[in-house]
Amino acid sequence: MQAEVVWGDRWSENSLTMAHTYMEVACRKKSLVCLAADRSTMAELNQLIDEVGPHIAALKTHVDLVDDWSAEAWTAFCSKANSADLLVFEDRKFADIGGISRKQMSGIYDIRSWADLVTAHLISGPDIVDGLQAGWNDVGRQGGVLLLAQMSSRGNLLVPDYTGKVVSVGKNHAGVFGFIGNGSRPEELKVLRKAVGPGKLIWTPGVNLAVGDGEMGQRYGSPREAILAGSDCIIVGSGIHKAQNPSHKAQAYADASWSAFVERSQSRNAV
Ligand code: 5BU
Numbered sequence: 001m002q003a004e005v006v007w008g009d010r011w012s013e014n015s016l017t018m019a020h021t022y023m024e025v026a027c028r029k030k031s032l033v034c035l036a037a038d039r040s041t042m043a044e045l046n047q048l049i050d051e052v053g054p055h056i057a058a059l060k061t062h063v064d065l066v067d068d069w070s071a072e073a074w075t076a077f078c079s080k081a082n083s084a085d086l087l088v089f090e091d092r093k094f095a096d097i098g099g100i101s102r103k104q105m106s107g108i109y110d111i112r113s114w115a116d117l118v119t120a121h122l123i124s125g126p127d128i129v130d131g132l133q134a135g136w137n138d139v140g141r142q143g144g145v146l147l148l149a150q151m152s153s154r155g156n157l158l159v160p161d162y163t164g165k166v167v168s169v170g171k172n173h174a175g176v177f178g179f180i181g182n183g184s185r186p187e188e189l190k191v192l193r194k195a196v197g198p199g200k201l202i203w204t205p206g207v208n209l210a211v212g213d214g215e216m217g218q219r220y221g222s223p224r225e226a227i228l229a230g231s232d233c234i235i236v237g238s239g240i241h242k243a244q245n246p247s248h249k250a251q252a253y254a255d256a257s258w259s260a261f262v263e264r265s266q267s268r269n270a271v
Contacts, residue, residue, distance in 0.1 A: 003027045006265055010232065013199030018087075018116055018144035019177050022201065022233070025085055026057045031254035032227060032261055034058035034089060034203065036237030040066060042073045046080060048241060053084035055250035058117070060089045060235055063109050071110075078114040089117040093148065098127030098134075105135025112139050117177060119146045122166045126173060133175040144177025149192060152184050152206025154217040160191075167195045176200060178232070183207040184219035186229040193230025205235040209252065214238070223253055227260035 003024045004011040011023055026032050033056045039045050045066070049059070059081050063069065081088050090111050094101045101120070105112035112135040120128050129145050136143040147170045149163045150156075158166075170176040181192045183204030193202060208220035215238075223234045236253050243249035 006261075008265065009198035010201065013197075014178075014201065015174060016144050016177055017142050019201055021116070022057065022087055022144075022177075025087060026233070028085060029055070029057050029254070030258045031055055031057050032231075032233050032257035033240075033250065033253045034060050034087075034233050034235045035240055035250065036060045036091070036205065036235055037241065038062060038065065038237050039241060041068050042066060042070075042077060045077055048246065049077075049080050049084055049086070051246045052240060052250035053081075053086060055247070055254040056086065058087040058089050058233065060091050060237075061115075062091055063111065071108075074109075075114070087116040088114055089119075089146075090115040091119050093119050093121060094128060094132060095121040095123055096128070097124050098129075098131030101128050101131035102135045102138070105132060106138070112136050112141065112143075115143060117144050117146055119148060119180060121148050122169060126169050129170075129173050129175045145175055146177055146201075146203055147179050149179040149196075150182040150188060151180070152182050152204075152219055154219055163192065164195060167192070171196055171200055178202055180205065181231060182219075183226045183231060183234060184221040186221060186225040189226060189229035189231060196230075201232040202230055203233040203235055204231040205237075207234040207236055208239040209249075209256070210239070223256040224260040227257055228264055233257075 007023045035056045037048050037059050132145050149166045151158050178201030181189050181202045181204045184206035204226050207223050211222050240246050240249045
């Protein structure tokens with residue numbers, strides 16, 4: 001079925017090209033899974049694409065945690081991701097003023113040249129989104145910004161009042177692809193979805209088939225619950241890359257996310 005039909009309001013009310021690109025990839029793959037590829041070597045990262053590429057829609061990176069990073073190896077890794085029909089999402093969590101964020105899109109990692117999506121805090125004000133968009137524009141590329149409206153880790157300081165302010169600014173900004181919500185707490189997610197409305201996407205870390213507490217304050221909720229509460233993409237890291245058989249696990253997350261999404265689309269109670 002066509003992406004615009006399946007995604008409904010999410011498609012018609014979001015004008016950002018990258019948002020439509022994601023919705024199309026998710027339909028082709030029948031997966032609302034973004035793999036958090038938190039492995040430390042280029043060989044391990046490349047192996048992950050080979051193992052799970054067909055079951056995921058996007059690959060989330062932390063470019064600064066790779067031990068043997070080189071510009072050439074990274075370029076090859078990103079083109080491998082693109083050939084596997086994956087969006088590349090650098091979880092950089094930019095937070096500086098607009099002009100500096102624009103410069104931080106270049107530098108040694110040159111994020112603007114390969115990332116389709118980046119994360120940002122809105123703590124410094126709305127110009128950060130313009131700065132990041134200008135970064136992509138500087139190299140003739142398009143991308144999307146995911147603003148951190150909530151986090152999954154315990155004790156984080158993104159309290160409801162702050163979340164509300166991020167959403168009210170971000171939902172009206174054309175350069176905003178969507179928001180990061182807390183996948184470990186469906187009740188919080190429902191509140192977030194209500195505030196965001198039907199247009200912008202919500203992506204959620206803190207998701208695992210084994211619900212409960214993770215390492216160092218991470219918390220986990222179920223994939224199905226997250227999607228039914230209004231998430232449009234579950235971000236899964238160790239649940240896949242630390243599994244005995246990452247390919248099988250990725251398939252299980254894809255199936256859980258897609259069946260919940262179909263259920264949500266069909267019920268039309270989805271907000
Ligand atoms: P995990 O292994 O599934 O716990 O990995 C989660 C990933 O999502 C990891 O790369 C974090 O940097 C990222 N993350 C998160 O866990 N929680 C958040 O609130 C945000 C990002 Br924002």
